[in-house]
Amino acid sequence: MTTHRAARGRDPLSGASVTARTPKVPLTGRLLALRVLVLVTAVLGINYVTWRWLESINWSAWWIAVPLVLAETYSLVDSLLFGLTMWRLRRRGEAPPPPEGATVDVFVTTYNEPLDLVMATAEAAQRIRYPHRTWILDDGARPELRARAEAAGIGWITRSADWAGHSRHAKAGNLNNALMTTDGEFILILDADQVPDPAILDRTLGWFRDPRMALVQTPQVFVNVPGDDPLGSQAPLFYGPIQQGKDGWNAAFFCGSNAVLRREALMQLGITRYVSEVQLAVSRALRTADRVLARARRSLDPAQTEARAALDQVVAAVARARAELRDGAALADVTYRFQQRVDAAAREIVAADVDSLQADLAAIAELSSELDEEDGGLAEVDRGALTRLAARDWSPLGAIETVRALVRAVDVDKDDEAQPVMPMATISVTEDMATCMRLHALGWRTAYHDETLALGLAPEDLGTMLTQRLRWAQGTVQVMLRENPLVQRGLTLAQRLMYWATMWSYLSGFAAVVYFAAPVVYLVFGVLPVTGLTAEFFLRLVPFLLVNQLLFTVVGRGRRTWRGQQYSLALFPVWIRSVTSAVGNVVFGRSLAFAVTPKERQSVDRRPWHLVRPQLAVMSLLVVAAVVGTVRMVVADASVLGTVTNLVWVAFDLAVLSVVVQAVRYRGPEQPEGASA
Known part of the structure; x- marks a missing residue:
């Protein structure tokens, strides 16, 4: 499978279409074997999770059964995305000689x-x-x-x-x-x-x-x-x-x-981002203009034929400008022609009501003042201000002047920023x-x-490590919320999924909570989230887990990957906080401070156990649950198979979480004698 797809974009300066092809990856024997393993993992995983949804959910305990199958589905998607990533694994080797004379x-x-x-x-x-x-x-x-x-x-x-x-x-x-x-x-x-x-x-x-x-x-x-x-x-x-x-x-x-x-x-x-942001501001202005004009037309007396005709001209000018923007016309040409059409319509109106006209002019002056105060023109005026403008009763000339002011106020110079062109996102x-x-x-x-x-x-x-990981995760989730790769134009389907795979991984904190809770619920209360620990259950689950782990082992080729797998679960409070704080920032406008990762060891006069309280609490619950479950099994109050299965699960969870104990006890690399910490 060596075909390649093309991602198409457009040069913002020349307007020419450009194409970047997905690179061709040679199909070696090693890559072929890896693809076979990916396929086997995918088939086993889909088989297991499909069966879980259709046959094995314990609906009488839906409050733990449904979260568990959702967590398993999340993990399956994660596995499938990893397999897709590995499908075209490319080892480049040596680069060609550098280009001559490059600066x-x-x-x-x-x-x-x-x-x-x-x-x-x-x-x-x-x-x-x-x-x-x-x-x-x-x-x-x-x-x-x-x-x-x-x-x-x-x-x-x-x-x-x-x-x-x-x-x-x-x-x-x-x-x-x-x-x-x-x-x-x-x-x-x-x-x-x-x-x-x-x-x-x-x-x-x-x-x-x-x-x-x-x-x-x-x-x-x-x-x-x-x-x-x-x-x-x-x-x-x-x-x-x-x-x-x-x-x-x-x-x-x-x-x-x-x-x-x-x-x-x-x-x-x-330059592309600058153009698109200004276009968005103009588009917002034109949408608001539509609402202003519609309200003004509804308020006209039937006898005001000249005013209605003038407003109709402006409505047509708005529609034409929006169509030109959609067709990719030059922004300066669109706004210039639009302003000329609005000016022509305004000259045809005779003010019939001086009082209403004066009120409108006062509102327009207030709009101009608001735009100035916002330090960025229309591009920064909040949507509430635009909604209030659209809802006001305007005279015909007032409506036209408002439309003209809206478009003129678009911040082409991006005065809200230090420089209009920002190459780095x-x-x-x-x-x-x-x-x-x-x-x-x-x-x-x-x-x-x-x-x-x-x-x-x-x-x-x-x-310091937790600060760094939180910032990485917050930044990734912010991008996911603001520019979701699944809907970004210009990306191939594979590119969308590759970016989404990284973003998806930071949602693992929620699945981890369920994986920690499920064995505790069974060992303490005897509530099983599946209909039964049957031979079919184990025959579907165990092969998937083993082959999935084999895939990681083969891909790693001797690299130490266990520590990374531990932290993907053990840092569940960090991953959850990254999602909630990023949502608070993007959706609700809450601040999200940037913290530079210190490059020196911070003071460690005492061990920072307080930084891992959630993990320690989970570990305590797991230990207590293991003791309770063992006692219940001994007194024949619980299934031996169910208890042993969940004790193995608890042991795995404790092995994963044990890394935070090592992290708390870690005092940094050995320092030369006399060096400060």
């Missing part, structure tokens, strides 16, 4: 990290062999860092004065500011702690010989992590098979650091995934280069 800017992003750490990374970036210019992007605007950078011959960039009083957009804003002050054809982005290999550009730039290649991502590997990786910092499954599988579908995505990007692709993206607390998804929607390609070319620092304490 490169290396960005080292920083906010409040220690100066020595930032300078160590920047000086290592200076030593990259391929010709380039190194820049420190100092979002903290620290004079001492500037002095050290300039002394070392390293460029230093901080926010321009244009950002004063505007949203900063965290790291995305820092990068967007730097993009407007540099001019390299390619950009290598490094976090402040990611020390690059001198060969990083020599090893990656060759992929950009493909003129539609927008991004090359490399792994993130950490040097301060012990072999048992108690905080789960290394991600060998993601920075390996998962990204390689996504790469096979042209869906490998940007992870924020250790990546090279093409400036042309980013700038095209920024600013819709979440993490800029990487949304930016890359938009690039894919425009028809650009990406690559995952599976070679360690930078070494970073992982969190060294539990609190």
Whole structure:
């Protein structure tokens, strides 16, 4: 199966259609065997879950039976998405030689990290062999860092004065500011702690010989992590098979650091988003204009034929402008022609009621004042204001003047932002995934280069790790809510599913709660969520679990993936909080603060057990349930098969959750004698 599909986009400057084909993946014997395993896993999983829904739900205990089968269905979908990812696993190997004469800017992003750490990374970036210019992007605007950078011959960039009083957009804003002050054809982005290999550009730039290649991502590997990786910092499954599988579908995505990007692709993206946002504002204005005009026409006296005719002209002008926008006409031409038609209609009206006209003009002045106060024109006026305008009784001339003011007020200059063009996405607390998804929607390609070319620092304490994971999850869920990949135009079906697979994984916290609760309910109360622990139940479930685990083992090829599997369940409070806080932010407008991950070990005077209270509570419940269940079995008050099955389940849950005990007890890597924590 080596066919490939095309993702189609449109160049916003020329209007020409562009196509990015899903890369062809050679069908090797190893890949064929992997696909067979994927198919077997899918068949067994679908067979089991279908049977569960149709035959084995204990409806008399629906309150636990239904949540359990929903959790199992969630896990099946997760397994199917993983299998789809692995279906086109692509190992790229060596890149071609770098293009000759390419110019490169290396960005080292920083906010409040220690100066020595930032300078160590920047000086290592200076030593990259391929010709380039190194820049420190100092979002903290620290004079001492500037002095050290300039002394070392390293460029230093901080926010321009244009950002004063505007949203900063965290790291995305820092990068967007730097993009407007540099001019390299390619950009290598490094976090402040990611020390690059001198060969990083020599090893990656060759992929950009493909003129539609927008991004090359490399792994993130950490040097301060012990072999048992108690905080789960290394991600060998993601920075390996998962990204390689996504790469096979042209869906490998940007992870924020250790990546090279093409400036042309980013700038095209920024311009495209600018145009689409202004178009959306004009479209909103025209929709409001429709309602204003409809209300004004209803209030006319039948004898006011001239006024009705004038309003009809404006109604027709609104309809025509909306049609032109849908057909892709140039925005400036659409708005200019619309204003000319409205002006012609306004000249035909004779004011018959001076009092009502004066009232209308006062309302229009209030509208203009409101637009000015909103620091961004119509693009930022809330929907409530537009609704109030549409509901007001307007005289004919007042209605026409309101329509004209609405369209004129569209913030073409985007005064609400420091700069109108924002190539890096600013819709979440993490800029990487949304930016890359938009690039894919425009028809650009990406690559995952599976070679360690930078070494970073992982969190060294539990609190920092939890802060980092929460931010990653919140950012991903924000993107899911704001720009759901399943409905994004320009993406192939496979790309939509690849992005959705990552977003879907962060919903696992809710399923984990059910998986922890079900054995407790049975062992304590004797309530079984299935109709019976029959031979059929085990013959359908056990093969699926074994083959599914075999798939992970084969895909991992010796990589240590168990720690990642533990944290996917053990961090269930973090995943649940990420969903609820992201929903609160996107749907209800609640603030969602951005927290930079500290690059130093935080104070650990006492063990932070309070950070894992939910997990400790669950572990306590599991232990109590195991004791109660054992006693009930001994006194013949519970089925031996049911009790033993659920005790095995409890043992697995405790093994998963035990990682948080290790994390709390972890004191960070060994420090040299005399070094501070």
